[in-house]
Amino acid sequence: MTTQNERLFARAQQSTPGGVNSPVRAFRSVGGTPRFITRAEGPYFWDADDRRYIDYIGSWGPAIVGHAHPEVVKAVQEAAARGLSFGAPTEGEIDMAERICQLVPSIEQVRLVSSGTEAAMSALRLARGATGRDKIIKFEGCYHGHADSLLVKAGSGLLTFGNPTSAGVPEDFAKHTLVLDYNNPQQLEDVFKKMGDQIACVIVEPIAGNMNLLRATPEFLQTMRRVCTQYGAALIFDEVMSGFRVALGGAQSIYGIAPDLTVLGKVIGGGLPVAAFGGRADLMQHLAPLGGVYQAGTLSGNPVTVAAGMATLKLIQAPGFHDTLAAQTSKLVQGLSAAAADHGIAFCADSVGGMFGLYFAEQLPVSYATMMECDKQRFNRFFHAMLDANVYLAPSAFEAGFVSAQHDDAIIAQTIAAASDAFALIAN
Numbered sequence: 001m002t003t004q005n006e007r008l009f010a011r012a013q014q015s016t017p018g019g020v021n022s023p024v025r026a027f028r029s030v031g032g033t034p035r036f037i038t039r040a041e042g043p044y045f046w047d048a049d050d051r052r053y054i055d056y057i058g059s060w061g062p063a064i065v066g067h068a069h070p071e072v073v074k075a076v077q078e079a080a081a082r083g084l085s086f087g088a089p090t091e092g093e094i095d096m097a098e099r100i101c102q103l104v105p106s107i108e109q110v111r112l113v114s115s116g117t118e119a120a121m122s123a124l125r126l127a128r129g130a131t132g133r134d135k136i137i138k139f140e141g142c143y144h145g146h147a148d149s150l151l152v153k154a155g156s157g158l159l160t161f162g163n164p165t166s167a168g169v170p171e172d173f174a175k176h177t178l179v180l181d182y183n184n185p186q187q188l189e190d191v192f193k194k195m196g197d198q199i200a201c202v203i204v205e206p207i208a209g210n211m212n213l214l215r216a217t218p219e220f221l222q223t224m225r226r227v228c229t230q231y232g233a234a235l236i237f238d239e240v241m242s243g244f245r246v247a248l249g250g251a252q253s254i255y256g257i258a259p260d261l262t263v264l265g266k267v268i269g270g271g272l273p274v275a276a277f278g279g280r281a282d283l284m285q286h287l288a289p290l291g292g293v294y295q296a297g298t299l300s301g302n303p304v305t306v307a308a309g310m311a312t313l314k315l316i317q318a319p320g321f322h323d324t325l326a327a328q329t330s331k332l333v334q335g336l337s338a339a340a341a342d343h344g345i346a347f348c349a350d351s352v353g354g355m356f357g358l359y360f361a362e363q364l365p366v367s368y369a370t371m372m373e374c375d376k377q378r379f380n381r382f383f384h385a386m387l388d389a390n391v392y393l394a395p396s397a398f399e400a401g402f403v404s405a406q407h408d409d410a411i412i413a414q415t416i417a418a419a420s421d422a423f424a425l426i427a428n
């Protein structure tokens, strides 16, 4: 029988490339039909066949307080009733900027934009403009949105500049991006020794969430901080995913390292399009209209999206919010690990705050290379078994998962019970 999801997917493919507006939604990695979502509430969403799922994507991070939280919805409705967009400044933008600076102390000034891609792209331009240098360093497996300079993978040798990972990115752009190994401080140090005076910035996910969940080692980030300072390069933490998610002050508060610039997104919009980049005031002063680095946006600091973000930030500042979120997430990964062990499956899991990783491997991966050794086929079977049991995980073996404040003990227990059945199914 053709389901409503199948009908919608067939229809979508007529008018939209691949039927989706962002590739991972298409289920290409896991196979099958994407679910078309009609509504969401708390820890759940419903698809076009009116099936309810426990959601562990949370819109890929923003839904930290749960879907359609009444206070966020109310803030949006009230802001919308006052007008959708003015193209002139509002007090709400000042409130948001002040709140971000207060919660993330390395940020002295901040600018609001509409997507993480835009924020990372702008931070790079700022670092290049402020240092007068062109070269940048990123790390294999980290994702920073789809700006040209960042869709680049490693070249064949240590000092070979990167190759585009997307058609349409000129080699001439990619040659300014050097792609190094995550969690390899020695390699980073060697590169800086050879060409530190040409490097504008290093951009990193301090807790990576785009090659599944992978923690940076403290030594890796400390080395990064030291060499950036020594050679006058800007250190950019991309906390679009980890910001306000792994802790109220982001990954930088966990590691105790202050980057020069931070890129934020997801949670600060509470489900509407808000992102930001900010950091040292002396760097931020290079931005137009004060300085020569141009950056702008018709909808930047939009009053409705800012209202959603502020309502979300208010909720996550409640005492103990992140402790409870971390405890629930930890309960989930411990329960999944125990269930996998019961069925003799090579599996482990990790979590930081409200973010988690599931790995079909004997040991926790520590690098991009070890991450890629996880059993993708087994994950795909697990994904579909969980989907059949109405639990919606990220449709890829290499994406992190997200827990919201609405995932209570009963939801976690239900998920673990479903996983136990799923592990039994894929054990052979």
Ligand code: PLP
Pocket: 060, 114, 115, 116, 117, 118, 120, 143, 144, 145, 146, 205, 209, 210, 238, 239, 240, 241, 265, 266, 275
């Ligand atoms: N940086 C990180 C760490 C991300 O995880 C993402 C998106 O997943 C981005 C940047 C890009 O953000 P957006 O999808 O809002 O453009």
